[in-house]
Amino acid sequence: xxxxxxxxxxxxxxxxxxxxxxxxxxxxxxxxxxxxxxxxxxxxxxxxxxxxxxxxxxxxxxxxxxxxxxxxxxxxxxxxxxxxxxxxxxxxxxxxxxxxxxxxxxxxxxxxxxxxxxxxxxxxxxxxxxxxxxxxxxxxxxxxxxxxxxxxxxxxxxxxxxxxxxxxxxxxxxxxxxxxxxxxxxxxxxxxxxxxxxxxxxxxxxxxxxxxxxxxxxxxxxxxxxxxxxxxxxxxxxxxxxxxxxxxxxxxxxxxxxxxxxxxxxxxxxxxxxxxx
Amino acid sequence: xxxxxxxxxxxxxxxxxxxxxxxxxxxxxxxxxxxxxxxxxxxxxxxxxxxxxxxxxxxxxxxxxxxxxxxxxxxxxxxxxxxxxxxxxxxxxxxxxxxxxxxxxxxxxxxxxxxxxxxxxxxxxxxxxxxxxxxxxxxxxxxxxxxxxxxxxxxxxxxxxxxxxxxxxxxxxxxxxxxxxxxxxxxxxxxxxxxxxxxxxxxxxxxxxxxxxxxxxxxxxxxxxxxxxxxxxxxxxxxxxxxxxxxxxxxxxxxxxxxxxxxxxxxxxxxxxxxxxxxxxxxxxxxxxxxxxxxxxxxxxxxxxxxxxxxxxxxxxxxxxxxxx
Numbered sequence: 001x002x003x004x005x006x007x008x009x010x011x012x013x014x015x016x017x018x019x020x021x022x023x024x025x026x027x028x029x030x031x032x033x034x035x036x037x038x039x040x041x042x043x044x045x046x047x048x049x050x051x052x053x054x055x056x057x058x059x060x061x062x063x064x065x066x067x068x069x070x071x072x073x074x075x076x077x078x079x080x081x082x083x084x085x086x087x088x089x090x091x092x093x094x095x096x097x098x099x100x101x102x103x104x105x106x107x108x109x110x111x112x113x114x115x116x117x118x119x120x121x122x123x124x125x126x127x128x129x130x131x132x133x134x135x136x137x138x139x140x141x142x143x144x145x146x147x148x149x150x151x152x153x154x155x156x157x158x159x160x161x162x163x164x165x166x167x168x169x170x171x172x173x174x175x176x177x178x179x180x181x182x183x184x185x186x187x188x189x190x191x192x193x194x195x196x197x198x199x200x201x202x203x204x205x206x207x208x209x210x211x212x213x214x215x216x217x218x219x220x221x222x223x224x225x226x227x228x229x230x231x232x233x234x235x236x237x238x239x240x241x242x243x244x245x246x247x248x249x250x251x252x253x254x255x256x257x258x259x260x261x262x263x264x265x266x267x268x269x270x271x272x273x274x275x276x277x
Numbered sequence: 278x279x280x281x282x283x284x285x286x287x288x289x290x291x292x293x294x295x296x297x298x299x300x301x302x303x304x305x306x307x308x309x310x311x312x313x314x315x316x317x318x319x320x321x322x323x324x325x326x327x328x329x330x331x332x333x334x335x336x337x338x339x340x341x342x343x344x345x346x347x348x349x350x351x352x353x354x355x356x357x358x359x360x361x362x363x364x365x366x367x368x369x370x371x372x373x374x375x376x377x378x379x380x381x382x383x384x385x386x387x388x389x390x391x392x393x394x395x396x397x398x399x400x401x402x403x404x405x406x407x408x409x410x411x412x413x414x415x416x417x418x419x420x421x422x423x424x425x426x427x428x429x430x431x432x433x434x435x436x437x438x439x440x441x442x443x444x445x446x447x448x449x450x451x452x453x454x455x456x457x458x459x460x461x462x463x464x465x466x467x468x469x470x471x472x473x474x475x476x477x478x479x480x481x482x483x484x485x486x487x488x489x490x491x492x493x494x495x496x497x498x499x500x501x502x503x504x505x506x507x508x509x510x511x512x513x514x515x516x517x518x519x520x521x522x523x524x525x526x527x528x529x530x531x532x533x534x535x536x537x538x539x540x541x542x543x544x545x546x547x548x549x550x551x552x553x554x555x556x557x558x559x560x561x562x563x564x565x566x567x568x569x570x571x572x573x574x575x576x577x578x579x580x581x582x583x584x585x586x587x588x589x590x591x592x593x594x595x596x597x598x599x600x601x602x
Contacts, residue, residue: 167379173335174373175366175393175444178359189383 007269014265020258028074035068039225048241058243060233066243069225070251076226077255080141080210081203087145089199092152096191097183099153100160111157114150122147122205123212130218140219144206155198159191193270200263204256211252227252280350281308282484283332283452288344290324290331298341299555301327303508305344311451314478314485316499316516318492318531322552324508325488329454332486333371334361349451367397370445374457376437380429386413386440387425393447412443416473435466439473446477452484459494471497492535496520501588504528507552507563510582513590524591526568562594570595 008014027034036056043063050058057066099110117125129143163169164187172186211228213219220226222233227248234244290302302324309315317325330336332346334353346353349368356364365371373379380389390412391405400408406425413421416439429437438458445453455474459467475498478485487498495502495516502519504512504527512525523529530548550567559565565575574594582592 167373167375168381170335171373171379171441171444172381173365174333174371175447176362176364176396177366177392178362185384186381190381 004269011265011269013261014269017258017262017265020254021262024074024255024258025078027071028078031071031075035065035071037065037068039064039069039072040223041065048237048244050241050243057247058241060230060241060244061237066230066247069230070227070247073225073227073230073248074251074255076137076220076224077207077210077252080137080144080220081207081259084141084144084206084210085148085199085202087141088148088152088202089195091145092149093156093188093195095149095153096156096158097160097188100157101164101179101183101187107157110153114153117147117150123209126209126213127216127218130213135213135218135221137220137224140210140213143213144209147209148202148206151198151202152195155194156188156191159194160187163187163190194267197263197267197270200259200266204259204263207252207256207259279310282311282313282349283307283309283486284345284347285328285332286345286347288328288331288342288346290327290336290340290342292336293339293341297556301508301555302331305505305508305510307503307510309452309484309486311484312478312482313501314487314499316495316502317486317488317505318490318495318502319505320490320531320552323505325490325505326456328505329371329456329486329488332454333365333369334358363397366393366444366450367448368451370448370450370453372438372441372445372453372455372458374460376434376441376461379441380437382429385426385428386432390425390440390444390447393444397448408447409443412447413440415477416440416443416446417469418443434462435469438462438466438470442470442473442477446481446483449481450483452486454486454488456488457490458487460489460491467494474498492531504531507558508555509563509592510590511564511592513582515588518586518589524585524589524596525564525593526570526595527564562592 041064043059043065045063046055046059047063048059048061049055052058055065055067057070059065060069095110095114099107120128126143126147129146130139133139133142169182169186172182177186210219210226211231214226214228215232217232220229222229230248231245234241234248238245285305285307288302288305289300291298291300293299305328307315307328317328319325327336331340331342332348332353334342336342342354348364351364353361353364380386387406387409390409391402394400394405394408395402410421410425413424418424418436418439424432429440432440458474459470462470471494474485477483485498487494489495499516501515502513503510504519504525506527512519512523512528519528520532523532527548530546533546534548536545548567553559553563553566559576560579561577562568562571562575562580565571568575572594580592580594580597582590583596584590585596
């Protein structure tokens with residue numbers, strides 16, 4: 001059987017997506033180096049311009065460089081995407097482990113709460129939380145993080161249910177392992193494959209939700225650049241400067257597509273049924 | 278007489294199933310001395326495994342265990358879960374039937390052997406590694422240094438069972454409960470594993486409680502045998518007596534249904550019928566519906582476990598007078 005790495009390299013989608021994601025991440029991290037201008041610097045005499053040698057992707061209504069703003073926007077999007085999913089994964093895993101392993105009333109309690117959270121449309125719930133906490137980056141991350149907890153709880157719980165009765169968990173108990181050890185070192189690592197796939201997909205969802213919130217004016221606050229906010233501002237100038245809406249949209253599409261396809265490829269690679277083709 | 282290493286008295290294990298109590302083990306008493314090998318035989322569903330899991334206290338919350346289990350002068354049923362964790366894998370170890378799935382696929386073989394050493398013997402990582410490699414060598418695994426850092430899927434079934442034995446032997450337990458340790462292996466490997474267990478037992482003086490449905494394995498390994506049927510002990514004897522003069526019709530049936538190479542029997546005998554369901558046990562002797570020698574009394578009244586001689590006990594009305602009951 002091939003190792004995971006070998007199969008990964010053979011999977012073209014996975015490799016291409018990983019490269020695209022790496023480029024986006026690098027651009028975000030190295031934004032101060034790559035971006036030609038400060039994202040908030042205004043060139044009053046160059047408003048609503050198209051692409052040119054001076055401004056690679058043109059400028060917005062205040063004469064700010066779109067290319068620089070998109071790169072800094074990537075920073076925001078990735079930060080929100082990754083940290084909100086980290087919150088969801090952490091709490092979702094914990095709740096899922098507890099619910100799946102202990103069952104009984106703990107399971108009922110946790111899963112009913114998750115059902116309630118699930119009942120709300122994602123964006124609506126995030127909107128409600130942000131409205132309660134107030135807008136801003138940290139609160140946006142918190143809101144999106146909370147919204148995604150139920151998905152991870154369900155996934156981990158399902159995996160735990162099928163793993164907890166396997167012989168090797170019993171063997172661990174036989175050598176005197178504590179419950180904590182069994183939960184986190186025996187069961188959780190074996191439940192992590194579906195978790196990884198879902199995390200990759202959830203990052204793209206989180207980026208979308210963040211853009212949605214920013215578009216509605218409740219996410220990242222201007223003048224900080226964010227893709228959703230840029231699209232929102234661009235609406236009024238769409239006909240004058242189409243680049244203003246096209247480029248942020250394109251950046252978002254590429255990023256989300258890369259995360260989604262990467263998640264799909266990861267699922268194929270980690271799923272034993274898809275292994276032998 | 279010395280106090281036995283493991284003394285089970287009047288053990289009754291029942292499970293609650295939709296508000297009803299189902300008795301799986303009915304009043305079992307077993308004693309096992311240090312260094313002894315005891316076979317527990319019976320067909321599927323007779324309560325062999327539940328007995329061993331009761332001793333390990335590994336049954337779920339819906340199981341109720343009554344009676345007394347004394348192991349190494351400690352009342353196991355009185356221990357807290359945390360105290361029980363100190364016993365499991367330390368003085369009392371267990372080997373399971375399925376070597377293919379009994380190892381965690383994500384941890385290396387070595388890590389899984391080293392774990393009880395670090396937990397119970399408080400060894401450092403490096404000491405545990407050395408001891409684990411030594412254990413691998415002891416259970417006859419070639420290239421122990423390399424195997425130490427390999428994953429379970431890289432090993433064959435026989436190798437994995439050796440690893441399981443190494444894990445069980447890690448802390449030099451006083452008793453190993455082996456629940457059908459060779460059932461999932463093919464015959465040549467079975468013999469190797471049994472030899473290995475015998476050798477380790479002689480070297481370390483470990484007592485073994487061997488649970489199996491294979492009388493051949495019993496004849497090979499054990500000094501004393503307990504035959505179980507439908508949650509009860511039906512016959513108990515030393516291994517010679519059991520094979521030379523089995524008394525209980527069920528034991529006789531079991532022995533006759535064993536394939537033999539030496540005799541040229543045309544067909545294998547089998548015991549007709551199957552084990553009665555736990556919910557509606559026959560009123561009298563539990564074996565009566567399948568017994569060829571069943572009498573009137575067998576269907577009405579349950580027999581007691583009769584003492585036929587110092588080492589031979591049997592639960593059957595046929596020997597009621599002989600047993601002086």
